[in-house]
Amino acid sequence: MVEVGRTQQSLTFASTAVGATSVTQTVTLANIGNQALNIASLTTTTDFPLQSASTCTVTANNAQTLASGDACDLAYAFQPTISGALSETATLTDNNLNGTNAVQTISFSGTATTTTGTGAATTTTLATSNANISAGASVTFTATVTSSITGTPTGTVTFMGGTTTLGTGTLSGATATYTTSSLAAGVYTITAQYSGDTNFAPSTSAAITETVTAGGTPTFTTTVPNGGSISLPSGSGGTLPVVITATGGYTGTVNLTCAPSSPAFTCSVNPTSLTFTASGPTSQPAGLTIVTSVTTAGLMLPARPFPDSSTPIYSAMALWLPGSFLALLGLRRRKKNSKSMRKFLMLVLLFAGIGSAASLTGCGSIQKAINCIQGNSSCTNNTTNTPTPAGSYKVIVTATDGTTKNTTTVNVTVQ
Numbered sequence: 001m002v003e004v005g006r007t008q009q010s011l012t013f014a015s016t017a018v019g020a021t022s023v024t025q026t027v028t029l030a031n032i033g034n035q036a037l038n039i040a041s042l043t044t045t046t047d048f049p050l051q052s053a054s055t056c057t058v059t060a061n062n063a064q065t066l067a068s069g070d071a072c073d074l075a076y077a078f079q080p081t082i083s084g085a086l087s088e089t090a091t092l093t094d095n096n097l098n099g100t101n102a103v104q105t106i107s108f109s110g111t112a113t114t115t116t117g118t119g120a121a122t123t124t125t126l127a128t129s130n131a132n133i134s135a136g137a138s139v140t141f142t143a144t145v146t147s148s149i150t151g152t153p154t155g156t157v158t159f160m161g162g163t164t165t166l167g168t169g170t171l172s173g174a175t176a177t178y179t180t181s182s183l184a185a186g187v188y189t190i191t192a193q194y195s196g197d198t199n200f201a202p203s204t205s206a207a208i209t210e211t212v213t214a215g216g217t218p219t220f221t222t223t224v225p226n227g228g229s230i231s232l233p234s235g236s237g238g239t240l241p242v243v244i245t246a247t248g249g250y251t252g253t254v255n256l257t258c259a260p261s262s263p264a265f266t267c268s269v270n271p272t273s274l275t276f277t278a279s280g281p282t283s284q285p286a287g288l289t290i291v292t293s294v295t296t297a298g299l300m301l302p303a304r305p306f307p308d309s310s311t312p313i314y315s316a317m318a319l320w321l322p323g324s325f326l327a328l329l330g331l332r333r334r335k336k337n338s339k340s341m342r343k344f345l346m347l348v349l350l351f352a353g354i355g356s357a358a359s360l361t362g363c364g365s366i367q368k369a370i371n372c373i374q375g376n377s378s379c380t381n382n383t384t385n386t387p388t389p390a391g392s393y394k395v396i397v398t399a400t401d402g403t404t405k406n407t408t409t410v411n412v413t414v415q
Contacts, residue, residue, distance in 0.1 A: 011048070012165065013078035013110035014158035015195030017202040022078035023193065024051050025163040027106055029092075030071035037066040038095045042074075045088040048108035051075040058092075080112030113155075113196050122147045124157070126192040126205035129279055134213050137249040138181040138278040141166075143192035143205060145174050153200040158193045161210075166190075181278070185214040218250035220276070222399045222408045230290060231413040235387035237291040240410060242269065242397055245283045246276040252401045256286055261394040264386075265414070266291045269397070288397060292388040292414050388414045 008027050016022040031037035039058045044050075050059075056072035058064035066072065080086055087109040096102035122145050129140040143157040157176040159166045161183075169176030176192075188210040196202035223243045232238045244254050253275045258267040267290050274284045395410040 009105070010107035010109070011076060013048075013108070014160070014165065014168075014193045015111040015113055015156060015202070016078045016080055016193075017113050017196045018080050018083050020079070020196075020202050022110065023160055023163065023191065023204065024053055024075050024077045026053070027074045027076070028071055029056060029066070029074060031066040031068055034068050035098075036068065037070075039064045039066065040093040040101070042093075043089075043091045045076075045090050045108060047080045047082075047086050047112070048076050048078055048088050048090075048110070051077050074106070076106075076108065078108070078110040078112075080110065083112045083114045085109070085111050111195075113202070114198065120147060120149055120200045122153055122194060122196070122200050122203040124192050124194045124203045124205040126190065126208055128190070128208060128210055130282065131209065132211045132213070132282075133183070134247065134249050135183070135185045136181060138179060139183065139210065140177055140179040140279055141190060141192065143169065143176045143194070145171060145176075145194045145200070145203070147200055149199075151199055153194065153197060155195045155197040155200075158195070160191045160193060161188045179279070183210070183212045185212050187211050218246075218248040219404055220244055220246045220250050220254055220399065220401070220406075222397065222406050224288070224397070224408055224410055228409065229411040229413070231415060232290065232292045233415050234390055235293045235385075237289060240288045240290070241285045242288050242399075242408070243283055243285050244274050244276075244399055247282070249278070251276050251278055254399050254401050257398045258288060259396045259398070260290075261396070262388075264294060265388040265393060265412070266294065267395050288395065288410065290395060290410075290412055292412075294386050294388070296384045296386065390414050 008025075011025045011027065013022045013025065029039075039056075040063050041060055042056075042058045044060050053075035054073060056064060056074050064072075074090075076090075078086075087107065089108070090106045092104045092106070093101055094104070096104065125144050125146075127142050127144075129142075130137075133139050141159050143159070145153040145157070147153060152171075152174050154171055156168050156170055157178075158168050159178040166180060167178040169178045171194075189207045190210050191207050192205040194200075194203050221244070223245065225241055225243070230238055230240050242256065244256075253273055255273045256269040257272070258269050260267050267288065270287050270289065272286075274286060276282070276284070391414055393412040393414065395412055397408045397410060399406055399408075
């Protein structure tokens with residue numbers, strides 16, 4: 001049995017200016033039968049001619065035989081000779097399915113444009129939003145078309161993955177974009193083909209590479225360069241980068257915190273959160289700052305908290321001294337009316353003690369601090385900066401989005 005296989009039965013080309021040549025596309029012929037395939041002829045197409053990259057030798061005047069299991073390529077390009085929407089068909093004549101003069105066809109289509117003006121050559125450049133993505137992640141290709149003459153190119157740009165059309169974009173302000181999240185795992189050669197307009201000629205960009213890895217569970221990882229270690233003199237500070245990397249198409253906001261292993265030093269993270277989007281970078285840094293000293297603050301109370309006679313200590317003395325005098329007077333008259341006098345003296349001392357206690361309440365250190373804070377008396381701040389003792393410490397960096405949480409240990413050596 002003789003049977004021919006074709007990878008494609010039709011080819012569609014991007015818009016191409018009259019007289020220009022598009023990117024080549026290929027059709028593979030394969031003998032998938034168990035007998036020799038005899039190809040008698042292949043018809044010629046005017047605007048979609050065979051290219052030198054073809055490995056098949058069959059032409060309109062030259063036959064070819066493919067042994068069982070053999071294959072060859074027919075390479076075609078769009079080279080329009082007239083403007084407009086063009087289509088043609090190439091016909092293969094062979095012994096497919098053991099027939100005589102069996103026919104297979106390959107269809108071609110494309111739109112030809114015209115250009116006018118001298119010096120209207122253009123240059124197309126291509127960029128990707130992320131050259132390395134996971135399957136299912138979004139990527140945006142941006143084409144920019146420029147020219148040496150005054151004016152802005154218009155028209156469309158076709159984005160190609162090898163010989164496969166990925167999509168098109170319309171120029172706006174000399175740029176066109178195409179966004180997709182449907183690229184399967186693999187390595188792609190991407191080009192952008194500008195169609196041209198009545199004032200500007202078509203052009204094709206240089207190729208760029210897009211790598212798509214097999215998708216996994218969306219998540220993120222935390223890494224610290226330099227082995228996750230830092231050495232600092234006591235009483236100093238330093239900063240390490242902390243890198244958060246999104247994998248598997250992860251999107252979301254990751255919050256960052258740090259915790260020192262000892263109160264003898266401090267740490268902080270800036271920024272405290274990183275947001276990942278489908279079109280944004282997959283790796284973002286934050287700064288971990290470590291300070292190898294601790295600052296403490298206190299209040300120094302006034303040396304003379306009671307500068308005038310209106311303070312509580314004088315009120316206490318004013319009550320205590322008369323009471324003491326009366327007590328002495330009572331002692332001299334103890335032989336007279338001793339019983340009545342003792343009661344009187346007890347009352348005097350009681351009231352003097354109560355008054356003294358009430359007056360002395362404001363003399364304690366708590367009241368002094370309150371007066372200082374409220375501005376009722378003078379005081380000074382007293383700060384102490386204590387360097388971290390030499391030794392080995394750790395900082396735990398935590399990254400979480402509320403669902404996923406991971407931690408990284410940073411080793412700190414204080415010298």
